[in-house]
Amino acid sequence: xxxxxxxxxxxxxxxxxxxxxxxxxxxxxxxxxxxxxxxxxxxxxxxxxxxxxxxxxxxxxxxxxxxxxxxxxxxxxxxxxxxxxxxxxxxxxxxxxxxxxxxxxxxxxxxxxxxxxxxxxxxxxxxxxxxxxxxxxxxxxxxxxxxxxxxxxxxxxxxxxxxxxxxxxxxxxxxxxxxxxxxxxxxxxxxxxxxxxxxxxxxxxxxxxxxxxxxxxxxxxxxxxxxxxxxxxxxxxxxxxxxxxxxxxxxxxxxxxxxxxxxxxxxxxxxxxxxxxxxxxxxxxxxxxxxxxxxxxxxxxxxxxxxxxxxxxxxxxxxxxxxxxxxxxxxxxxxxxxxxxxxxx
Numbered sequence: 001x002x003x004x005x006x007x008x009x010x011x012x013x014x015x016x017x018x019x020x021x022x023x024x025x026x027x028x029x030x031x032x033x034x035x036x037x038x039x040x041x042x043x044x045x046x047x048x049x050x051x052x053x054x055x056x057x058x059x060x061x062x063x064x065x066x067x068x069x070x071x072x073x074x075x076x077x078x079x080x081x082x083x084x085x086x087x088x089x090x091x092x093x094x095x096x097x098x099x100x101x102x103x104x105x106x107x108x109x110x111x112x113x114x115x116x117x118x119x120x121x122x123x124x125x126x127x128x129x130x131x132x133x134x135x136x137x138x139x140x141x142x143x144x145x146x147x148x149x150x151x152x153x154x155x156x157x158x159x160x161x162x163x164x165x166x167x168x169x170x171x172x173x174x175x176x177x178x179x180x181x182x183x184x185x186x187x188x189x190x191x192x193x194x195x196x197x198x199x200x201x202x203x204x205x206x207x208x209x210x211x212x213x214x215x216x217x218x219x220x221x222x223x224x225x226x227x228x229x230x231x232x233x234x235x236x237x238x239x240x241x242x243x244x245x246x247x248x249x250x251x252x253x254x255x256x257x258x259x260x261x262x263x264x265x266x267x268x269x270x271x272x273x274x275x276x277x278x279x280x281x282x283x284x285x286x287x288x289x290x291x292x293x294x295x296x297x298x299x300x301x302x303x304x305x306x307x308x309x310x311x312x313x314x315x316x317x318x319x320x321x322x323x324x325x326x327x328x329x330x331x332x333x334x335x336x337x338x339x340x341x342x343x344x345x
Contacts, residue, residue, distance in 0.1 A: 001028040003329070004044050006053040007073050008034050013318045020326035025333060050332065052325055058084040069332050072342075073321050078213075082344060091342040092328050096320035097312030098160035101210075101238050101264075104311035106164045108262030109206055111305055112234050113142040118302070142205075142232075145169030150204030152197065152220070153211030154181055157238060161208055162186065175200050177211070202228040206236065213240035223248035232259035238311055241267040241294070250296040253303055260303035264311040266293035 003021060010017060011034050021028050031044040036055070045051065045063035052071045056079070064086055072080060072093040085091065111117055115130075122130035132138045149165045151158045151174040162172050172188045174181055179193025192199075197220075201207055207229065211217050221235070221244040229235070235258060237244055246267050252258045270291030298306060328338045 001025050001050070001329070001333070002031065002044075002048040003028055003050040003052065004031045004033065004041070004048045005073075006033040006036055006041065006051070006055070009313055009318055010052070010073055010321070013315070013322055016319060017322045017325060020322050021329055024326050024330035028329070050329060055079040056085060057081050060084075061086060064089070069328065069338075071325055071328055073325065077342065082342075085344070090332070090338060091344055092324075092338045092340050093342055094321045094324040094340055095156065096324070097317045098156045100314040100317045101157050101311045102160040102164060103314075104264065104307070105161045105208060105236050105238060105262060108305040108307075109234055109236065110144070112260035112262065112303065113144070113147075113206075115139075115141050117305075143168075146171070147205045148173070148203055149206045149208065150174070150200040152200070152207065152209045152243075153177075153239060154186070154191070155210065157210040158208065159186065161210070161238075162188075165206075170206075173200055173203065198225065198228055201225055201233075202230070204233065205230060206234045208236045209239045209243050211239050211243060213242055218242050219245050221245065221249070223252070226252045226258065229258060231257070234258070234260045234262065236262040238262075238264050241265045246294050246296055250298070250301070253301050256303075258303075260305070262305045263293075263298070264307045265309055268292065268294055269309070 011032055014032060018030050021030060031048070033040055033044070041060070042063055045060065047066050049066060049068045050071060051064070051067055051069070052073050054072050054074045054076070056070055058081060061084055067086065067089050069090045069092065070080070070085060072091070075093055075095040075097065077093060080091070082091065119130045122128040129135070130138060132140050144165060145168060147165070147170045149162070149170045149172045151162065151172065154174040154176050158174065166172060166187055174183070174188055174191045175194050175197050176191065177194060181191040183189065183191035209221065211220070219242065223245060226248055235249065249261065253261055268291070270289050293306070298304060324339055331338050
């Protein structure tokens with residue numbers, strides 16, 4: 001069996017994936033492509049039964065005659081053209097990034113509400129002890145006990161993010177597209193549909209966005225909605241950049257109307273990657289990759305915790321994805337239903 005991997009993240013656990021595949025498909029050959037290289041892929045994909053990739057376009061069809069399974073090594077299928085995928089090819093995805101994202105979200109919110117960044121810079125660069133203990137003019141930092149956390153979207157990521165906030169004494173609420181979430185089941189104060197979004201934002205000290213990007217949710221968070229947030233509120237976006245109006249958020253942060261933002265998803269990506277996707281064509285290339293994450297000067301804002309779409313990428317996440325890939329290789333060979341199979345029209 002030949003397996004082709006086109007992914008910028010999995011090469012970090014290449015030895016583990018090859019060992020897991022060998023255990024279920026002895027003698028299988030794995031061809032690695034940290035980024036899409038047309039000539040290299042054209043050489044390796046013909047004859048392959050399994051393609052592990054988060055992108056698939058019509059350009060790959062001529063080399064996919066032997067393909068039996070497209071295994072997406074992530075949850076998002078944004079960049080997979082299912083219409084181009086040849087008939088009979090099975091499709092599956094994987095996730096396991098929820099806990100890593102939850103850790104990231106909690107850390108970012110704590111850094112902003114506890115003023116860790118300002119204190120670090122002051123002590124490191126000026127020798128200044130920027131704490132109310134030493135300077136009574138400074139505000140007291142804010143803990144999470146009693147903080148109000150609102151979730152826009154409450155799928156696997158939202159639920160994972162809520163758990164540590166709840167453990168630290170926060171209260172929670174959520175709005176979802178269906179509006180059918182059982183608040184009591186998840187320990188939330190209330191839950192409703194998107195018709196209650198204004199109420200959620202107005203009553204939240206922290207707003208966490210993890211909703212999917214659709215035509216209906218593009219630009220969901222605009223200047224009007226941001227103006228409803230309480231002074232000092234923190235916005236977290238681990239969904240997709242275009243859920244938020246970029247200029248409106250930048251201005252709210254620059255003017256101090258918001259206390260801060262934790263941003264892991266952006267409006268543009270290096271290599272021409274789409275804002276809705278998981279990265280650009282430069283992913284996995286050796287050495288630094290540069291590129292502005294949007295039109296605004298995000299680096300000028302001290303009240304932003306910025307990360308390059310990396311909140312879900314930890315060793316633990318990748319090892320769990322390796323297990324799913326290997327299990328689906330085993331099931332493919334045995335003719336069994338796949339883990340996380342994605343129905344195709």
